[in-house]
Amino acid sequence: MSxxxxxxxLPVRSDVDLMAVREATRAAAAEAGFSLVNQTKLVxxxxxxxxxxxxxxxGGEVRLDPVQQGTSRGxxxxxxxxxxxxxxxxxxxxxxxxxxxxxxxxxxxxxxxxDDFSIDSAPGQGTTVTIAMWATPGLSTFRSRVPLRx
Amino acid sequence: xxxxxxxxxxPVLIVSVQGDLADATAVALRHxxxxxVSSGGISGVVMDVSGVAIVDSYLGRVxxxxxxxxxxxxxxxxxxxxxxAVAITLVEMGLRLDGxxxxxxxxxxxxxxxxxxxxxxxxxxSGP
Numbered sequence: 606m607s608x609x610x611x612x613x614x615l616p617v618r619s620d621v622d623l624m625a626v627r628e629a630t631r632a633a634a635a636e637a638g639f640s641l642v643n644q645t646k647l648v649x650x651x652x653x654x655x656x657x658x659x660x661x662x663x664g665g666e667v668r669l670d671p672v673q674q675g676t677s678r679g680x681x682x683x684x685x686x687x688x689x690x691x692x693x694x695x696x697x698x699x700x701x702x703x704x705x706x707x708x709x710x711x712x713x714x715x716x717x718x719x720d721d722f723s724i725d726s727a728p729g730q731g732t733t734v735t736i737a738m739w740a741t742p743g744l745s746t747f748r749s750r751v752p753l754r755x
Numbered sequence: 756x757x758x759x760x761x762x763x764x765x766p767v768l769i770v771s772v773q774g775d776l777a778d779a780t781a782v783a784l785r786h787x788x789x790x791x792v793s794s795g796g797i798s799g800v801v802m803d804v805s806g807v808a809i810v811d812s813y814l815g816r817v818x819x820x821x822x823x824x825x826x827x828x829x830x831x832x833x834x835x836x837x838x839x840a841v842a843i844t845l846v847e848m849g850l851r852l853d854g855x856x857x858x859x860x861x862x863x864x865x866x867x868x869x870x871x872x873x874x875x876x877x878x879x880x881s882g883p
Contacts, residue, residue, distance in 0.1 A: 620778035627775060627809060645809065645840035646847065652811040700849055711812055714848035 617655045618664035626655045626667050637678040638740045647738045650715040654684040654734050662686025679739040687731040759784045766798045773806035781817040792828045799868040800825050803861045805836030815850045822855035835864040
C-alpha cells in the first residue's frame with residue numbers, strides 16, 4: 606500500500622535530528638491532505654517516539670512513507686532503534702511509567718494521537734514502533750495488534 | 756544553539772517562543788528565565804507560544820518546570836496563545852501544564868498581570 610518510492614531513513618541521534626524528523630513529517634502530513642489538528646498530532650507522536658529512540662535506544666532512524674488504501678491517503682512512520690528493547694510492553698505503554706526521564710507519557714501518549722500503532726520489541730533486540738494516520742478518520746489497519754489494557 | 760530573547764517590560768518578563776525548538780534551546784530558556792527572575796524586580800513571566808506549532812511531552816515538561824521555578828522565585832507564570840491544534844494534542848496525550856496559568860493572547864496575559872498594554876503590530880508604513 607505504499608505509494609511512490611520510499612524516502613531515505615532519517616537518522617535520529619540528537620535533539621537537532623528530532624527537528625528534522627518533525628519538519629519532514631509535517632510536510633508529508635500536509636501533502637497527504639491532513640487537517641492542521643491531525644498534522645499536529647502526527648508530528649507530536651513521532652517526536653515522542655523519535656526521542657525515545659534517542660534517549661532509550663541510543664539513537665536510531667525514522668522511515669517515513671506516504672501510503673494509500675483505496676482513496677484514503679495516509680502517512681506511515683517506522684521508528685526503530687537497536688537499543689536494549691522493552692521487556693514489558695504493556696507496562697511501558699502505561700501513563701506515568703518512566704525510566705527516569707520525562708513524564709512517562711511518551712509511548713502511551715503517542716499511541717493515543719494516531720490511527721494505527723504497533724510496537725515490536727524484546728530485550729536485547731531493539732525497538733520498532735510503527736504508526737500511521739489517515740486523512741479519512743477511523744480507517745485503521747493494525748491498531749488491534751496491541752491490546753489496550755492486557 | 757539558538758537562544759530565545761527575553762524582553763523586560765516593567766515588572767513583567769516576556770518570552771516570545773517562535774517556531775520549532777531544539778531540546779537544548781528549551782533547556783537554555785529555562786536557565787535564562789530563572790536568571791532573569793532571580794535578578795530582581797520581576798513579578799510575572801509571560802511565555803507567548805502563539806508561534807509554536809508543536810508542544811510534545813518534553814517541551815511541555817520544560818514549560819511546566821519554568822512555571823515551577825518562577826513560583827519558587829516569587830513570580831507567576833502565564834502561558835499565552837496556545838494554538839488550538841496544540842491544545843487538542845496536549846489534551847489527547849494527557850499532558851497538563853500544571854502550575855502555569857494560561858491566557859488567550861499576550862495582551863490578555865498582560866491584563867491578567869494588571870498591566871493594560873495594547874499590543875499592536877508595527878509596520879514600516881505606520882507613523883504620525
